[in-house]
Amino acid sequence: MVDATVGQGGHSILFGRNLGPEGGIIGLDVDKDSIQGAQSNLKPLACKFILLHANFSQIAEQLAAHHIENVDFILADLGVSSAQLADAETGLSFRTDMPLDMRLDKRLTTTAADIVNKTDEKTLADLIYKFGEDRASRRIARFIVQYRQKQPVTTTGQLARIVSSALARPGKKSWRRIHPATRTFQALRIAVNDELENLEKLLAAAPSLLKKDGLIAVISFHSLEDRLVKNNFKLNGKKGIYDILTKKPIRPTPEEVTANRRARSAKLRIAKRKQVAEKTESPL
Numbered sequence: 001m002v003d004a005t006v007g008q009g010g011h012s013i014l015f016g017r018n019l020g021p022e023g024g025i026i027g028l029d030v031d032k033d034s035i036q037g038a039q040s041n042l043k044p045l046a047c048k049f050i051l052l053h054a055n056f057s058q059i060a061e062q063l064a065a066h067h068i069e070n071v072d073f074i075l076a077d078l079g080v081s082s083a084q085l086a087d088a089e090t091g092l093s094f095r096t097d098m099p100l101d102m103r104l105d106k107r108l109t110t111t112a113a114d115i116v117n118k119t120d121e122k123t124l125a126d127l128i129y130k131f132g133e134d135r136a137s138r139r140i141a142r143f144i145v146q147y148r149q150k151q152p153v154t155t156t157g158q159l160a161r162i163v164s165s166a167l168a169r170p171g172k173k174s175w176r177r178i179h180p181a182t183r184t185f186q187a188l189r190i191a192v193n194d195e196l197e198n199l200e201k202l203l204a205a206a207p208s209l210l211k212k213d214g215l216i217a218v219i220s221f222h223s224l225e226d227r228l229v230k231n232n233f234k235l236n237g238k239k240g241i242y243d244i245l246t247k248k249p250i251r252p253t254p255e256e257v258t259a260n261r262r263a264r265s266a267k268l269r270i271a272k273r274k275q276v277a278e279k280t281e282s283p284l
């Protein structure tokens, strides 16, 4: 199997316990620290495993480099881990003050601070609208540009306060259920890490990497990702490539959400690779 987002190995350990010595896991992650954590966490497993500091958009190239033609299972648990959210170096959290970075892969060269301080107002507003789906994107972008004329935005705390002040309605309680900066932070994280493009590449590569009856399972945490997964499965369903096993996404139970609040927005979709009819040579 490929665990395309191996993290510290939580899912891989659970699957790996059911694999004998003939089974194997190829784990990918863009975060070097996560790969190092997984390396020691997976050691007790009986199965083989290879852990690669690599982007899942490169899944086909990575498997080819390890002479693996096809697999039984591809799992992707998108987004970020709780460890990354808490890590000051990753700079993702608006609840504590951290350098405004957001790169999961430190080989990337553009940080969230670069985008926030160097992008023109209209492009910034478009980005917050497209990747954060925030209807107040223009006002937020205007507040950011006004702020950075005086000093650069360098921390997550500064950005969270700018967005909060852009959305504040004096004397009125916020109607938003979530922190006002949630959508802006989501937009920047998607932009910095090219999240949607990478997911599209993974979804495009999957059919040619799965064996017949092989499964692809994707857990997404926001509607932009879920839409890509849903549409890809639907299209491949129409083409006779996939059987969709989840007509509706699988959602966490209330017990799971109580135990792990971050699971509340998770949606799991699964598809099964169908046999593709082999092309017969024309007798003519």
Ligand SMILES: C[S@@+](CC[C@H](N)C(=O)[O-])C[C@H]1O[C@@H](n2cnc3c(N)ncnc32)[C@H](O)[C@@H]1O
Residues within 6 Å of the ligand: 004, 005, 006, 007, 008, 009, 010, 011, 012, 028, 029, 030, 031, 034, 054, 055, 056, 057, 077, 078, 079, 080, 081, 104, 198, 199
């Ligand atoms: C929700 S966590 C996965 C947790 C893991 N399933 C576990 O059980 O421990 C998501 C992981 O995906 C990684 N990630 C995000 N985008 C990636 C990409 N394009 N390629 C590879 N890994 C990615 C993140 O670095 C993070 O470690």
